Structure formats: structure tokens, C-alpha cells
Amino acid sequence: RKEVEQDPGPFNVPEGATVAFNCTYSNSASQSFFWYRQDCRKEPKLLMSVYSSGNEDGRFTAQLNRASQYISLLIRDSKLSDSATYLCVVNRRDDKIIFGKGTRLHILP
Amino acid sequence: NAGVTQTPKFRVLKTGQSMTLLCAQDMNHEYMYWYRQDPGMGLRLIHYSVGEGTTAKGEVPDGYNVSRLKKQNFLLGLESAAPSQTSVYFCASSYMLGGSETQYFGPGTRLLVL
Numbered sequence: 078r079k080e081v082e083q084d085p086g087p088f089n090v091p092e093g094a095t096v097a098f099n100c101t102y103s104n105s106a107s108q109s110f111f112w113y114r115q116d117c118r119k120e121p122k123l124l125m126s127v128y129s130s131g132n133e134d135g136r137f138t139a140q141l142n143r144a145s146q147y148i149s150l151l152i153r154d155s156k157l158s159d160s161a162t163y164l165c166v167v168n169r170r171d172d173k174i175i176f177g178k179g180t181r182l183h184i185l186p
Numbered sequence: 187n188a189g190v191t192q193t194p195k196f197r198v199l200k201t202g203q204s205m206t207l208l209c210a211q212d213m214n215h216e217y218m219y220w221y222r223q224d225p226g227m228g229l230r231l232i233h234y235s236v237g238e239g240t241t242a243k244g245e246v247p248d249g250y251n252v253s254r255l256k257k258q259n260f261l262l263g264l265e266s267a268a269p270s271q272t273s274v275y276f277c278a279s280s281y282m283l284g285g286s287e288t289q290y291f292g293p294g295t296r297l298l299v300l
Contacts, residue, residue, distance in 0.1 A: 085226075111288060120276055120291035121229070164229070174219075174289070178228035 080104055080175050081167050087181040094155055098180045100165030101147045107175075110141055110148045113164040115179065121164055124150075152182075160184045188212055190292035192277050198298045199267045207262040207295050209277030217280045218260035219244070219289065220252060222273040229276065235260055267299045 083100045090096045102110075110127035125132065127139040127148045138151040152159055165177035193208040209218065219234040221244075231244030235254040249271060251263045260279075264271060274296050278289040 118294075120293050121289075122291065123288045126288070168287075174231070176221075176229040178226065 078103055081165055081177040083163075083165050083177040083180045085178060085180060087183050089183045089185055090155055091185050092155060092157060095151065095153045096155055096182065097149060097151045098163055098165075098182075099147050099149050100177050100180075102165075102167045102175075103146065104167070104169055104175075105146065106170045107146075107167045108170045109168045110139075111166040111168075112139055112148075112150050113166055113176075115162045115164055117161075124163070155184050157184050157186060190277055190279055190290050192275075192292035192295050194295060195293065196296045198300065199264075200300050201268060203267050204263070204265050205267065205297075206264075207275055207277075207297075209260045209262070209279075209292055210258055211260075211277075211279040211290070211292075212258060213279060213281075213290065214257070215279035215281050215290075216257070217282065217287075218254065219278045219280075220250070220260065220262045221276045221278065222246065222271075223276060223294075224273050232262065232275075267297075269299045271297065272299045273297060 112124040113121040114124045115121040127141045131140040136153045140149045162179040162181050164179045167175045190211045220232040221229045223229050230246045233252040235241045238257040241252045253261045274294050276294050277292040280287045280289045
């Protein structure tokens, strides 16, 4: 089993819809969690950190469920510009950083 | 403030040739990383550095060497390129290692080995 797993997609979602991704991790020593966004042929960029209490940034909401070992990303009122690959990233207590393979999102006009 | 820059942006090599990829950051970060990204494989850590003069192996270090002679620069070397090293290479840096620290990535170097 991969340490960090994501549904590769693609998720084809009409503009304005709400879409949610999950990411599961297997190492209970995982300490901190992030969502990165990667546009086609570009570098990954931090979208948001994921806190135990959950956090929201505009149309984006991230949540962490330590008991079930998954994090989620919710995008409301999706825009064409949200089309990208979303990478789940887990930092372990031994300082190892594990990237998921990413979930591709296509927002359809 | 340029962030993380990488040189070159694109390169074609023949099998057996050597080359060096340069990564530079102007954020005074201690930690620097080299990743490769292949379709269906996600980002994989090649080598990383926790400070000037130090380097460590990551997940896929074979066939690569690195050096961190200056804090702001992290070089990735391929001594004898192989077609399996065709990939997109990303450099990243962070202020701290792991923990709650985020990474800042360079724009990538696309390498094709024929």
C-alpha cells in the first residue's frame, strides 16, 4: 500500500459545481499535511496547509481526520482556473516529506 | 526576490553524456531538495541538503550526485546519463525540514536522454 494515496481522476466538473477530493495516508506518525496545486507543465505551489481543526480559504476548505487517516479538499463554486492537479503532501515526524501522485481536475465551461 | 530558479529549463542529452543542473534560491533557506517527476509516479526525492556543505540521499539517488558548496545553490549532477533519467526535475527549498514547513519549488528542468 502506498503511504499517500489519491484518486488520480480526472474529475470532470461543470463550472460552478462543488468538488471534493480525499487523500489517505498510512503512516500514523504523519505530522503535518498540505495541499499543493500543480498546473500543467508548471511547478507545484502551496494551496493550503491542513490543520486538525480544519481550515478555510475563500472557496477552498481543507479538513483532517486523524482517526481515519485522511485529508480532504473541498472546492466550492468551481472556476475554470481551478483546473489543475492537486497534490496531497504529508510530512512525517522523521522529517520525510511524502507526495501523493495527484488528482487531476478539469472544470468544464 | 526571484524565489527558486533552475538552469537550464530544457536539455537534450545523449546516453553517456554528463550534465549539471543548477538550482539557486534567494530566500536564505537552509534546506534544499531535488525531485524528479514522471507520469504516473508523482514527485520522488532524489537528494536533499540540510545546510551548506551537507547532502543526503532521498528515495531515488542512484545515478545522481549533488553538491551544496554555497547556501543558496544546490547542484544536481548526472555523470553518465541514461534514458531512464528522462524526466522533469524540480528543485525546492524550505526554511526548515519537514514539520509544518512548506516547500517552494523552482520552475523545473525538462531533460530528455536519447
